[in-house]
Amino acid sequence: MSIACDTALSMTSCTRAIGPKSMTRDRHLYAASLSDSWKEQTLLNIVKMRYLDPPVFVDVGNIVASYSLQQGVSATGNIIPNGSAPNATVGGFGTYSNTPTITYTPLTGAKFIGSLATPLPPDAVFSSIEAGLPADLILFTAVASINGLKNQGATLQGIAPADPDFHRLRALVRQIQLSGAVRIVVKQEAGEELVSFLSFHTKKVPPEVGSMIAEVQRLLDLDPSASEYKVRYGAVPSDNREIAVVTRSILGLMQTMAAEVGVPPTTSRNRGHSPGLNMAGMFLA
Numbered sequence: 001m002s003i004a005c006d007t008a009l010s011m012t013s014c015t016r017a018i019g020p021k022s023m024t025r026d027r028h029l030y031a032a033s034l035s036d037s038w039k040e041q042t043l044l045n046i047v048k049m050r051y052l053d054p055p056v057f058v059d060v061g062n063i064v065a066s067y068s069l070q071q072g073v074s075a076t077g078n079i080i081p082n083g084s085a086p087n088a089t090v091g092g093f094g095t096y097s098n099t100p101t102i103t104y105t106p107l108t109g110a111k112f113i114g115s116l117a118t119p120l121p122p123d124a125v126f127s128s129i130e131a132g133l134p135a136d137l138i139l140f141t142a143v144a145s146i147n148g149l150k151n152q153g154a155t156l157q158g159i160a161p162a163d164p165d166f167h168r169l170r171a172l173v174r175q176i177q178l179s180g181a182v183r184i185v186v187k188q189e190a191g192e193e194l195v196s197f198l199s200f201h202t203k204k205v206p207p208e209v210g211s212m213i214a215e216v217q218r219l220l221d222l223d224p225s226a227s228e229y230k231v232r233y234g235a236v237p238s239d240n241r242e243i244a245v246v247t248r249s250i251l252g253l254m255q256t257m258a259a260e261v262g263v264p265p266t267t268s269r270n271r272g273h274s275p276g277l278n279m280a281g282m283f284l285a
Contacts, residue, residue: 117250
């Protein structure tokens with residue numbers, strides 16, 4: 001009888017493990033696995049692009065964790081007359097199953113182009129600066145050119161260096177951002193999609209901040225008397241009250257990072273192996 005009770009109690013503890021308390025455990029573990037998987041996939045694709053191997057992305061479409069538990073206790077016995085000792089049998093049973101279902105979706109066709117190959121919208125880039133992300137980092141990674149000032153780019157021959165004024169510009173914008181003298185507003189104009197407007201606070205700012213704002217206006221050939229400047233996608237602005245930005249796509253970002261991947265000296269001596277696979281193994285180890 002005690003064995004049956006122990007079995008029933010153990011099944012009850014399993015019930016607690018797959019009930020509401022399992023959410024904290026499962027959510028954390030699935031999130032960590034998903035994060036590690038995305039990082040490894042992204043890093044591997046960066047290395048593949050370094051060797052002109054097309055990247056392949058597989059998205060996790062859905063995760064369903066399904067648990068089931070069946071348990072029970074049975075008892076049978078015989079009562080024998082004339083004083084003979086009765087016999088009885090008591091038993092327990094339980095069945096536990098865990099059947100997670102994960103679906104994978106390759107990124108191809110229009111979804112691939114929309115997610116990875118389409119340039120980032122300027123309002124998204126400048127909104128991230130308004131949200132507090134470092135302006136110099138955002139401009140370096142997400143912007144290919146701004147008002148004709150070119151960022152560094154990746155080519156088959158290697159890295160094409162940026163215009164010196166581009167690096168000076170992003171350093172100035174970062175300092176102005178830290179001072180709080182720059183403001184970016186995203187609003188919708190009549191008949192247009194969301195548009196970003198950038199403005200500088202030139203009143204009641206320290207002299208050094210005012211000089212940095214003036215230098216930014218000079219580098220971008222902006223009208224210093226304007227209260228705000230319209231930010232749009234393009235290579236050349238239509239006037240001196242507009243900031244024309246050519247943004248990168250996600251693939252463009254990865255291509256720039258891929259160009260920085262170096263080939264280790266030992267790779268050339270590993271015969272029978274692709275250098276791209278050797279690099280991937282080194283980074284993913």
